[in-house]
Amino acid sequence: MTMTSRQHAAPSFRALGQRALGELLGRTSFRQEQRDAAQAVAAVLPFRVNSYVLDELIDWAAVPEDPIFRLTFPQPDMLPAADLGRIIHHMRRDASEQLQAEVQAIRRRLNQHPAGQIPRTTPRLDGVPIPGLQHKYHQTILFFPRNGQTCHAYCTYCFRWPQFTGEPDLKIAGEPDHLVDYLRAHPEVTDVLITGGDPMVMSAGNLARCIEPLLAPEFSHLTSIRIGTKAIGYWPHRFTSAPDADELSRLFERVTASGRHLAVMAHISHPRELSTIHARDAITRIRNTGAVIRTQAPLIRTVNDTPGIWSQMWQSTVRLGGVPYYMFIERDTGPYEYFQVPLTRAWEIFRDAYASVSGLARTVRGPSMSATLGKVCIDGVAEIGGQRVLVLHYIQGRNPSWVGHPFFANYDPTAAWLTDLKPADTLSKRFFGES
Ligand SMILES: *Cc1c(COP(=O)(O)O)cnc(C)c1O
Ligand code: SF4
Numbered sequence: 001m002t003m004t005s006r007q008h009a010a011p012s013f014r015a016l017g018q019r020a021l022g023e024l025l026g027r028t029s030f031r032q033e034q035r036d037a038a039q040a041v042a043a044v045l046p047f048r049v050n051s052y053v054l055d056e057l058i059d060w061a062a063v064p065e066d067p068i069f070r071l072t073f074p075q076p077d078m079l080p081a082a083d084l085g086r087i088i089h090h091m092r093r094d095a096s097e098q099l100q101a102e103v104q105a106i107r108r109r110l111n112q113h114p115a116g117q118i119p120r121t122t123p124r125l126d127g128v129p130i131p132g133l134q135h136k137y138h139q140t141i142l143f144f145p146r147n148g149q150t151c152h153a154y155c156t157y158c159f160r161w162p163q164f165t166g167e168p169d170l171k172i173a174g175e176p177d178h179l180v181d182y183l184r185a186h187p188e189v190t191d192v193l194i195t196g197g198d199p200m201v202m203s204a205g206n207l208a209r210c211i212e213p214l215l216a217p218e219f220s221h222l223t224s225i226r227i228g229t230k231a232i233g234y235w236p237h238r239f240t241s242a243p244d245a246d247e248l249s250r251l252f253e254r255v256t257a258s259g260r261h262l263a264v265m266a267h268i269s270h271p272r273e274l275s276t277i278h279a280r281d282a283i284t285r286i287r288n289t290g291a292v293i294r295t296q297a298p299l300i301r302t303v304n305d306t307p308g309i310w311s312q313m314w315q316s317t318v319r320l321g322g323v324p325y326y327m328f329i330e331r332d333t334g335p336y337e338y339f340q341v342p343l344t345r346a347w348e349i350f351r352d353a354y355a356s357v358s359g360l361a362r363t364v365r366g367p368s369m370s371a372t373l374g375k376v377c378i379d380g381v382a383e384i385g386g387q388r389v390l391v392l393h394y395i396q397g398r399n400p401s402w403v404g405h406p407f408f409a410n411y412d413p414t415a416a417w418l419t420d421l422k423p424a425d426t427l428s429k430r431f432f433g434e435s
Helices: 017-027 032-044 051-057 067-072 081-092 096-109 114-121 176-185 204-215 245-257 277-287 307-319 343-355 426-432
Strands: 014-016 048-050 133-137 140-143 191-194 224-229 261-267 292-299 323-329 365-371 374-384 387-397 407-410
Touching (some): 017 032, 017 048, 051 067, 133 387, 140 176, 191 204, 204 245, 245 277, 277 292, 292 307, 307 323, 307 343, 323 343, 343 387
Parallel strands (some): 140 191, 191 224, 224 261, 323 365
Antiparallel strands (some): 014 048, 365 374
16 A cells, blocks of 8 residues: 555545636636637536646646647537537627527537447346346446446546436436346356446445445356446546545455456546556555556547557556556547547557557557447458458457457548448448348
């Protein structure tokens, strides 16, 4: 355990919306048009930030290009210029009714239901749908605990943002009792992935109520418990100096002592998140419990779209004792066009980064798309019989027999998602859901 970390204060506040906007305007010397635009985009896209991100991660001298700034503060060019113009117009005239109507209309135009995720994968027990659970792949269930559906900061590219805008029917919230009942009926499940939002916004007590029941002997089929979190990057004090940090470590220790793999799936989007003493202390603290830290992130234009950033991120991860896990393709939702990187470019970035790191960092997989039918990895560009193709395979599939088989799509340098691609041959058609 690192004693030094206890001297660090926890973030002094978590600023939401208008207050965070105040921080932005106070720390920059934006011109009036920039201030108006920042205010307007903040009215449409939800955001949130804490003092750790503001004080330790953002390089204010580099704003607005700074990558952590772009990760946390919505950018004016995420919205069509005409939409932004109407918002500014209503704001200037103080027309709050028209403003609200406009905000709702713009939000509806951004795709709020990526790949039909929620209804398609809500599992049933005795015919009754269980909210807050997803069972898409045989071995693994996702659990969304009720108290873990917010975040320390909202990433501007986040596909969960409809959850944060507070529309109740878009929220998914699970109860530990349902998780346990479901597991009892599904001995094929080896992995439970606790996710959010960010489950690490929960108290150690609430988290224990989700995890402790899983350690019972009847669930010996469970080999791994994963917790998906951004806290190492955005709120490392959670693990070191929060009032219940010790209780949390003891919970982690009980999981590993039960003979299970505890994986902290750390969402790290930029190497700077691993560079602070606070993040390093948090990692030491977590590793001392026997938990393994695995890192993953989406590839995001203007934030981490160079091979150098990824190789640095993977190398830092390995140096700190973690395991690089996934590079994701940003999915087709929210202000997605703003952040999207074409698939062929994503593969080049992955390949160049992968080629520059040692084998210990090549545990990473990707670039991967979490599509409706599974996780699709882009293996590269090839030429077969004079035809240029993209080579793909399923890392995970609704249909397990698809996993690991190469298939082909027509080469298309502008395609940014699986649905933009066309099968290159007859055999590949079924992997696109065509028979
Ligand atoms: C990624 C994912 C998993 C876990 O897949 P692994 O390859 O084991 O990491 C499980 N369920 C869903 C819905 C996923 O997207
Ligand atoms: S940490 Fe993950 S869930 Fe939270 S806002 Fe960022 S991308 Fe979304």
